[in-house]
Structures are given as C-alpha cells and as structure tokens.
Amino acid sequence: MAARLQGSALSPAAAAWGRCNPLFMGGLPAEGAHPGTRREDFMIGLRRALFFSITERYVAIALNFVMVATLARLLTPEEFGYSVIGAATIGFVECLRDFGTSGYLVQAQTVTRQATRTAFTVMLVLSLAVAGTLWLGAETIASFYHKEGLTHYLHVTALGLLSGPFAAPSLALLRRDLQFRSVAIINVASAVTLTGVTVLLALAGASYMSFAWGILAGAYVTAGLAILLQGDIRIFWPSVSDWRAVLSFGGYSSAAGMFGKLQEFVPSLIVGRLIGFDAVGLFSRAVMVCQLPDKCLLSGLMPVALPALAVEARAGRSLAAAYLKATTFITAVQWPALLLLACLAHPAVLILLGGQWESIVPLVQIIALGLLAAFPNVLAYPLLAASGGIRHAMLSALLTLLTSSMLALLTARWGLTAMALGVAATVSIQAVISLRLVRIYAPFELREMFLSLRKSAMVAGISTLVPLAAFAVNGFSFAFSPLAGIAIGIGAVIAWIIAIRLTRHALAAELNLVLDVAARALGSLLGDIRGRLAVTRRSQAET
Structure with a gap:
C-alpha cells in the first residue's frame, strides 16, 4: 500500500485494465505489454475482478430481495413511507459528506499519501458538520411532514454518517487498484448485516425504525472491514496539504451527486x-421494482467504469469507441x-411485494417503458x-x-399515474x-450510435416475443400468475440467448469469456478446498 501511494500514477492492475478490458476498447499503448501468458494472466485477472464485482452485486440484490x-x-x-423520506434525507446529506473525495481518489493522475x-x-x-446539522434539524424535518417518528429515525441514521470518513477513502483506494475481491467481501458483509438487523428488528416489532438500525449496523461493518483490508491506517492522519486539488474536483462532484440524489427523491418528497x-x-x-433490472444486470459493471475510463483518459486516447461499445x-x-x-409487472409485484x-x-409498466430511453445516462x-x-x-x-x-409539481395533482408519466419524461430529457x-x-456521430445499437434493438424485439x-x-x-410469470421469464431468457x-x-x-472466468474461479476455489482437505487428512493420519 505504501508503495502504491507514493509511486507512479498507475498501479499495475489499473494499467493492465486499459490494455485488456473487453468492455472498453483501446487502452494504453502496446509498448511495454508483456506477450504470451503474462498478457493472458492480466486479462484473466481483470475479468476475475469483474466477476467478483458482479457476484457481489447479485448477493446484495438477493439479500435485498429477501x-x-x-x-x-x-x-x-x-x-x-417513513423509510423513503428518511432515505431521501440521508441520500442528500451523504453527497455533502462525501464531497466527491472518493471519485477524486479514483480518477486522479497520481495519488500520494x-x-x-x-x-x-x-x-x-x-x-461531523453534516451529522450534527442533521441531528439538530431532525425535529424540524419531522414537523414539516407531521410525522414525529422521523426525529428518532434521523438521529440514528445521523450516527451512521460518522463511519464514512473511515470507509470511503479505503474503498476508493481498493477500487482504484481494481481490488474488487476485497471490495466484494466488504460489501457482502455489510449487506448481510443490514439485511439481518433490519429483518430481525422488524419481526421484533421495531416498525420503520428497523431500517434505521440496519443502516447504522451496515455502515460500521463497512468501515471496519474497509480499514482492515486496505491496511494502511496512516491515511487516517489529518492533513490539508492537497486541499486545492481535492476541493476543486470535490465541489463539482459533490454538487452533481447532491443534485442527482435530489432528482431521485424529489417525486417521493412531493x-x-x-x-x-x-x-x-x-x-x-414502483420505482424500486423498475430499478431491479439495472441493479441485477448492470450494477456490477458500474464500480469499474470510472477507473477504466480514467485509465483511457490518462493515456490520451479517445473515449468515443469505449463509450459506444460499452453502450452496445x-x-x-x-x-x-x-x-x-x-x-x-403483475407477477413481479406479487412475487416481490405481495398482493x-x-x-x-400500472406505475411499474409506465416507468419501465420510460427507462428504455435511459441508456445514454448510464456511463x-x-x-x-x-x-x-x-x-x-x-x-x-x-x-x-x-x-x-x-414535472413532479405539475403532475402530482393528477395522482400517481401522472407522476409515473412525469418520471418517464424526465428520463428522456436527461438522456x-x-x-x-x-x-x-x-465526439461521435449520432449515426454511429444508431448503427451500434441496431443489434441490441433486434435482441430486445426477439426476446419480447415470448411474453x-x-x-x-x-x-x-x-395479469399472469406468479408461476406463469416465472415460466415466461425463463422462456424470454432462452429467447434472449438465442437472439444474441x-x-x-x-x-x-463476452458472455463466453465471463463464463470461462467463472469456471476458472470456481475451479480454483474447488482446488483450494481439495488441497486443504488433503492437508487435514495428512495431519489426522500423522496424529
């Protein structure tokens, strides 16, 4: 870790990503690339990192589903509703607290201690400032919504904000070096803690406060493991030597994150x-159900997007080809x-939430169709x-x-269906x-994008023939039954594979490559298990 912080701009893993990552074309110049098996090892290692990232997200999604x-x-x-308003408030202050420092550490040309x-x-x-303000302002927020119980909810979640300064820098450094196995361990442990605490407290009758205590527990598990796995506690000594660079990037990044969080929660607040x-x-x-496709299928790719694109930008190469290929x-x-x-939508709601x-x-159907226009926003x-x-x-x-x-203010007077249409319109404008x-x-021509997406449109059309x-x-x-919905979904997945x-x-x-990496990772894990069992047997035999 010490060498990484004091050394060159690119770690070996980050440099290798630019050369080998299948999702982002181009990369670093070929000079210095190692031929033969070493280059193959780089590629396998990077795809293994992607495998860990996706697997971690699937575990988190499964726990969230439960x-x-x-x-x-x-x-x-x-x-x-209490948890939604509380989450909106926390999401807003979280952007202020982070202030773009995580993104700065990931994309900076060099990262010193x-x-x-x-x-x-x-x-x-x-x-400290945000948590204190939230603690003192909790009663005012609760009074605004005429819900006294929000005060205690916000007090508990404000305490969770205090773990952030110890978790976020450590996670940012791990992501910068593409150490997604460590990141996966941290996030899975946090998700298990959050889910376990929340569900157990809800079963015990804690009502909406179960969310608050679950968030608090998950936050401190994240911080503890991040410090342990990152390994260099010297980064937690106060310093302001590079404050201009941090604040320059962080100001814009924090504002962008704050506006994004507000945009996400404004309809619910209204x-x-x-x-x-x-x-x-x-x-x-309804919004949560519509976000599931992205969370299930794309969220594992997003943690690697900024590090990978930052490598491309530092190499001075055009990002257009990378953007178009990834969007495809x-x-x-x-x-x-x-x-x-x-x-x-009907069987999905019954399975996920109940009758x-x-x-x-209808809200799910409207928002899901509106999100078809969201693809330019992803990267x-x-x-x-x-x-x-x-x-x-x-x-x-x-x-x-x-x-x-x-749009939310204009459509709220006509009910939730109009609000859903407003969300769809917002997505299109954002795109x-x-x-x-x-x-x-x-820079690229719109014609290039349309040509690159035509096969995706064909795949979507063919796979939709089944439902x-x-x-x-x-x-x-x-209005399908849950069992019929599951069967139709399986048929659509089969049709999707055929269409691809x-x-x-x-x-x-890329699907073939991912399956190959998964098989290699599984084989390595089974080999480790067999080796440990063999050692145990030999020890027992000697005893």
Whole structure:
C-alpha cells in the first residue's frame, strides 16, 4: 500500500485494465505489454475482478430481495413511507459528506499519501458538520411532514454518517487498484448485516425504525472491514496539504451527486407532502421494482467504469469507441429486461411485494417503458468525470433536477399515474442532455450510435416475443400468475440467448469469456478446498 501511494500514477492492475478490458476498447499503448501468458494472466485477472464485482452485486440484490419481500409483508405502505423520506434525507446529506473525495481518489493522475490524508480530513470535517446539522434539524424535518417518528429515525441514521470518513477513502483506494475481491467481501458483509438487523428488528416489532438500525449496523461493518483490508491506517492522519486539488474536483462532484440524489427523491418528497405517506410507499415501491433490472444486470459493471475510463483518459486516447461499445453491451441487456418487466409487472409485484401492492402494477409498466430511453445516462457521469468534464456533469445533474421537480409539481395533482408519466419524461430529457455532453468529450456521430445499437434493438424485439405470445394466449391480459410469470421469464431468457447468437451481437463473445472466468474461479476455489482437505487428512493420519 505504501508503495502504491507514493509511486507512479498507475498501479499495475489499473494499467493492465486499459490494455485488456473487453468492455472498453483501446487502452494504453502496446509498448511495454508483456506477450504470451503474462498478457493472458492480466486479462484473466481483470475479468476475475469483474466477476467478483458482479457476484457481489447479485448477493446484495438477493439479500435485498429477501429483506423487501419480508418487510413488505410485515410493514404497511405508511411505514415504508417513513423509510423513503428518511432515505431521501440521508441520500442528500451523504453527497455533502462525501464531497466527491472518493471519485477524486479514483480518477486522479497520481495519488500520494498526502492526497489521501487530505481527502480523509475533508470528509471527516464535513461528516461531523453534516451529522450534527442533521441531528439538530431532525425535529424540524419531522414537523414539516407531521410525522414525529422521523426525529428518532434521523438521529440514528445521523450516527451512521460518522463511519464514512473511515470507509470511503479505503474503498476508493481498493477500487482504484481494481481490488474488487476485497471490495466484494466488504460489501457482502455489510449487506448481510443490514439485511439481518433490519429483518430481525422488524419481526421484533421495531416498525420503520428497523431500517434505521440496519443502516447504522451496515455502515460500521463497512468501515471496519474497509480499514482492515486496505491496511494502511496512516491515511487516517489529518492533513490539508492537497486541499486545492481535492476541493476543486470535490465541489463539482459533490454538487452533481447532491443534485442527482435530489432528482431521485424529489417525486417521493412531493408525494409525501401533497398526497400522503401511503402514496409515498406505493410510488417508491414502483420505482424500486423498475430499478431491479439495472441493479441485477448492470450494477456490477458500474464500480469499474470510472477507473477504466480514467485509465483511457490518462493515456490520451479517445473515449468515443469505449463509450459506444460499452453502450452496445448495456442496451443488449437493459432493453430486453425492461420490456420483459413491463410485460410481467403483475407477477413481479406479487412475487416481490405481495398482493397488497397490486395497485402499483400500472406505475411499474409506465416507468419501465420510460427507462428504455435511459441508456445514454448510464456511463455519462464516469466518462465526464474521467475526461475532465466534472463541471458539465454537475450542470447536467442540475438541469435534470429542475426538470424533475417541475414535472413532479405539475403532475402530482393528477395522482400517481401522472407522476409515473412525469418520471418517464424526465428520463428522456436527461438522456438528451447526457448525450449532448458526452459528445463534447467523446465526439461521435449520432449515426454511429444508431448503427451500434441496431443489434441490441433486434435482441430486445426477439426476446419480447415470448411474453407477447403469452399475452395473446392469456386473453390479451398481462395479469399472469406468479408461476406463469416465472415460466415466461425463463422462456424470454432462452429467447434472449438465442437472439444474441442469431444476431452475432458483440456481447456473445463476452458472455463466453465471463463464463470461462467463472469456471476458472470456481475451479480454483474447488482446488483450494481439495488441497486443504488433503492437508487435514495428512495431519489426522500423522496424529
């Protein structure tokens, strides 16, 4: 760790990523690349990192599914409303607390120990200030919503903010070096803690406060493991030597994150004030269901996006090819999943949340279809942050926030269906803004994008034929039973695999590579287990 902080701009893993990563074309110049098996080892190691990242996200999603499915049967929509308003408040202050320091450590040209200590100091000061402000302002927020119980909720979650200065810098350094196995261990342990504490407390009758205590427990588990696995506790000594560089990037990044969080929660905040907490619970669960495709299929890719694009930018290479190729992969997964969700919204809601939430099915369908336009947004922030466009990323987030707020205020008077249409409109406007800004830093013609996405559109269309055929057989109704929904989903996945191969989509080769890495990782794990068992047998025999 010490050598990494004091040494060159790129760690060996980060440099190798630029040469070998299949999702981002180009990379570092070929000079100095090692031929033969060493280059292959680099590629295998990097894909193994991606494998760990995706696996960690799937474990977290599975745990979240268990938690949501359990709590949806234990808590009322109003009780969920408390957690949504609390999460909105915490999400907002979290952006202020982080102040972009994590992103700075990932994308910076060089990272010295002094820079890391400065980032820690900035985050520590802001965490103390934000946590104290939230603690003192909790009663005011609760009074605004006429919900006295929010005070205690916000007090508990404010304590969780104090762990951030110790967790975030350590995680940022691990991500910069693409050490996603360590990151996976930390995040899985945190997710297990959060889920276990929340569910157990809900079963014990803690109501909405179970969320707050679960968040607190998960935050401190994250901090403890991050410090342990990162290994260098000297970064936690206060310093302000690099404050100009940290604050310059962090100011814009923090503002962008704050605007993004506000845009995410503004509709729920408005619903809570103008309609009611039960409506907040309904609307937030609809949005949560619609976010599942991205969380299940794309979230494992996002932690590596900024480090990878930062390597490309530091090498002075164009990011356009990387952006277009990655977007081709993203749409091949995102579009079919969203169309399938729109068709299977009824059984999905029944499986995830239970019958009492059936009224949100139309909301899920509207929002899922609206999210089809979101593909330019997925890599917009990492690309802008990596290429020096963090100011434009902040402006994009601000414009989207203003649009979202105005549409939410205009549509709230007509109910939740109109709010869902407003969300779909906001996504489309955000996509236009993101695409315009991305093309400033990674110039390409719109025709190039359309050509690169045509096979993804074909894959989406072919895979959707299965639920549409079931819709026709079911009397032109999407009200499938849970078992029928599962069967249709399996059929759609099979159709998707066939479509990927029929269209010769670029994702086909990457799927084969991912499966190969997974097989190698599993074989390595089984080999370790067999070796340990053999050692144990020999020890027992000698005894």
